[in-house]
Amino acid sequence: MEFCSRHVIDGQILFERAAISIEDFHTQYQAISQQQQVFAALSVSDRAKQLLALATRLEAEQARLAKQICIEVGRCLRECEAEISKSIALIRYYAHLSPELLAHKTIATQASLSQVRFEPLGVILSVMPWNYPVWQVLRFAIPALCAGNACLVKPAPTVGGITQMLFDLVDAALPLQVAWLAPENTEQAIAQTQALAFTGSTHTGRHLAALAGKYLRKSVMELGGSNALIVLDDADVAQAAQDACYSRFRDAGQSCNAAKRLIVTEAVADQFLEVFLAECAKLTMGAPWLPETTLAPLHRADLRAQLHEQVQDALAQGARCLSGGYLPSGPGNFYPATVLDNVNPRCRVYHEEVFGPVAVVLRARDAEEAVILANDTPFGLGASIYTQNTEYGWQLAPKLAVGSVFINRHTSSDLRLPFGGIKDSGFGRELSEFGLYEFVNVKAYWQK
Numbered sequence: 001m002e003f004c005s006r007h008v009i010d011g012q013i014l015f016e017r018a019a020i021s022i023e024d025f026h027t028q029y030q031a032i033s034q035q036q037q038v039f040a041a042l043s044v045s046d047r048a049k050q051l052l053a054l055a056t057r058l059e060a061e062q063a064r065l066a067k068q069i070c071i072e073v074g075r076c077l078r079e080c081e082a083e084i085s086k087s088i089a090l091i092r093y094y095a096h097l098s099p100e101l102l103a104h105k106t107i108a109t110q111a112s113l114s115q116v117r118f119e120p121l122g123v124i125l126s127v128m129p130w131n132y133p134v135w136q137v138l139r140f141a142i143p144a145l146c147a148g149n150a151c152l153v154k155p156a157p158t159v160g161g162i163t164q165m166l167f168d169l170v171d172a173a174l175p176l177q178v179a180w181l182a183p184e185n186t187e188q189a190i191a192q193t194q195a196l197a198f199t200g201s202t203h204t205g206r207h208l209a210a211l212a213g214k215y216l217r218k219s220v221m222e223l224g225g226s227n228a229l230i231v232l233d234d235a236d237v238a239q240a241a242q243d244a245c246y247s248r249f250r251d252a253g254q255s256c257n258a259a260k261r262l263i264v265t266e267a268v269a270d271q272f273l274e275v276f277l278a279e280c281a282k283l284t285m286g287a288p289w290l291p292e293t294t295l296a297p298l299h300r301a302d303l304r305a306q307l308h309e310q311v312q313d314a315l316a317q318g319a320r321c322l323s324g325g326y327l328p329s330g331p332g333n334f335y336p337a338t339v340l341d342n343v344n345p346r347c348r349v350y351h352e353e354v355f356g357p358v359a360v361v362l363r364a365r366d367a368e369e370a371v372i373l374a375n376d377t378p379f380g381l382g383a384s385i386y387t388q389n390t391e392y393g394w395q396l397a398p399k400l401a402v403g404s405v406f407i408n409r410h411t412s413s414d415l416r417l418p419f420g421g422i423k424d425s426g427f428g429r430e431l432s433e434f435g436l437y438e439f440v441n442v443k444a445y446w447q448k
Contacts, residue, residue, distance in 0.1 A: 002018055002019035002180070002182055003018075003160035004160065005072050005158055005161040005162075008297050008332060009297070009331050015160040015161030015164060018180075019180050019185070020180045020181065021185075022185045025185060025188070025189055026192070028152070029192050032150045032177055033123050035175045036122060036149065039148060040120050040148035040149075044103075044146065047145065048094075048096070048098055048099065051146065052092065054169065054170060055091040055092055058084060058091070058134075059088055062084045065162065065165060065166070067080070068165055069083065070289050072133075072158075073131060073133065073162070074288055074297045074299050074332075075252060076251075076294065076296045077290075079250065083134055086135055087134050090135075090142055090415055091142050094143050097433070098147075101436055101437075104117050111446045111448060114445060116443070116445075118437065118441070119440060119443050120149040120440065120441070121194045121218065121440065122194035122195075123149065123150045123151075123194055124194065124195045125154065125179070125189050125190060125193040125197070126140050126141065126151060126196070126199075127200065127204075128140075128200075129199050130158050130159045131299065133155065133162045137153050139419075139430050139431065139435075145174065145175070149194075149195075150177075151176045152193065153178050153179060154178075154179050155180075190208070191217075193217070194217065194218075195219065196211075196218070196219040197219070197222075198220070198222070199222040199223075200222075200223065201223065201353075202425075205224075208221070218439065219428070220420070220426075221426035222419070222425075222430060223256070224256055224353040225257055225381030226261055227258060227261070227381055227383055227402075228261045228262075228384070229263065229386070229410065230264075230367075230371070230374060230383065231268060232265055232370065232385070232387040232389075233265050233268055233366075235268065235388065236408070237271050237272050238275050239408070240386040241275035241276040242275070242279055243409065243410040244359070247411065247412075248262075248357070249280070251296070252295060252298055253356040254303075254355055254356060257412065257413060260354050260360060261360045262362070263370045263373050264363060265363075265366060265367065269361075273339075273341070273361065276339070277323055280324075280339060281323070282294070283295040285328070287332075295334075295336070297333045307354065307356035308327055308335070310349050310352065310358070311338060311349070313348045314360075315340075318347075319342050319347055320341045322340070322341050322361075323337060324338030324357070325340075335357055338357060339361065340360050341361045341363075342361075343360050351377065351378065367387075371396055375400065379421065379423060380402045380424070381402060381425040382403060382411035383405050383406070384406045384410055384411055385400075385406075385407050387407070402422065403419070403420045403421040416431075418435060419431045
């Protein structure tokens with residue numbers, strides 16, 4: 001079966017179904033395209049009301065959805081509950097703000113009346129990953145729907161169960177549907193729809209961005225990340241170490257926006273590592289639905305194998321393993337909290353995204369070298385700077401080639417701020433008003 005979800009511990013099949021044919025997709029597209037025209041004719045406020053009703057249904061089913069994510073993806077149950085809560089907040093944020101953001105803007109020109117209006121593009125195709133199967137679908141879809149678009153969502157093949165549960169809650173009047181596409185039919189789907197949203201690996205993003213370019217389709221690419229967490233001489237080292245541990249190992253390290261490279265100045269490196277390793281030692285591997293578990297299993301066996309290969313390569317190239325670094329026995333794709341010190345450019349982990357519970361430590365002589373190390377990566381999603389001289393932190397922040405900088409806090413996403421990266425982390429933005437404007441036709445009107 002093209003779509004097959006398995007229990008993260010015992011491997012039991014939870015959901016399976018075949019992909020639809022391209023002919024069935026064409027039929028689905030024609031129907032939702034007609035529905036989109038009706039939906040776009042509604043006022044923004046009326047569209048928002050439909051979305052608020054979806055938020056209410058999500059809230060009523062929060063416990064059931066979170067449990068399904070937990071056993072299907074493998075993240076800790078409280079993390080899955082937080083994903084649903086954030087998704088509900090996202091809907092309510094855009095539902096309340098979109099009438100203002102999408103209002104016609106009258107511009108003073110020599111015309112008797114000139115305006116800018118924000119009109120929908122049509123049907124937007126999205127190709128979504130497995131790690132946040134509700135949040136990432138809605139993060140793209142909700143602002144696009146507010147603008148009057150329709151959304152077709154191709155889910156990752158390993159999260160069909162939670163995907164089906166999510167879409168069972170979508171009212172038929174809302175032009176938001178799951179498209180059970182086979183990979184070989186994705187190009188035809190891109191050609192038929194009006195825009196593309198993708199969240200996932202840089203490798204797949206390059207391929208899909210090329211297809212979108214081939215058909216001149218607007219696209220937003222939210223790709224990989226290898227965020228630097230910079231700790232300077234004057235930082236609150238204990239706070240930085242605690243934040244670094246939380247950011248690196250939450251969601252079993254399977255987040256693009258986690259702190260992955262810990263860049264610490266030599267003056268405080270040993271002090272930082274002492275606290276950081278003590279925090280790592282507190283993490284407890286176990287079934288993700290148990291309240292005492294703080295380090296969940298990885299989603300798939302191949303992901304764990306790839307992660308371990310990266311660790312073994314680093315050790316072969318001269319890095320030191322300060323904790324973890326082994327394959328546990330028993331059921332579930334667990335991997336211990338692993339800390340690699342003395343990482344150098346010969347190591348794969350220096351250049352590659354590390355998608356799992358492995359922290360890469362880089363030592364810098366001073367702040368200037370810390371910035372150089374932070375930028376010495378193909379990725380450019382986010383970064384953090386820890387310093388008690390916040391004025392100096394603001395001076396360093398523009399030198400970081402990333403989409404967001406956090407001072408004295410680990411990287412995260414906020415509904416009110418744009419989210420996205422540069423370089424191999426992709427292009428375009430989600431969240432905030434900037435995410436709302438990605439999938440609109442910014443249309444000028446001029447009256448003599």
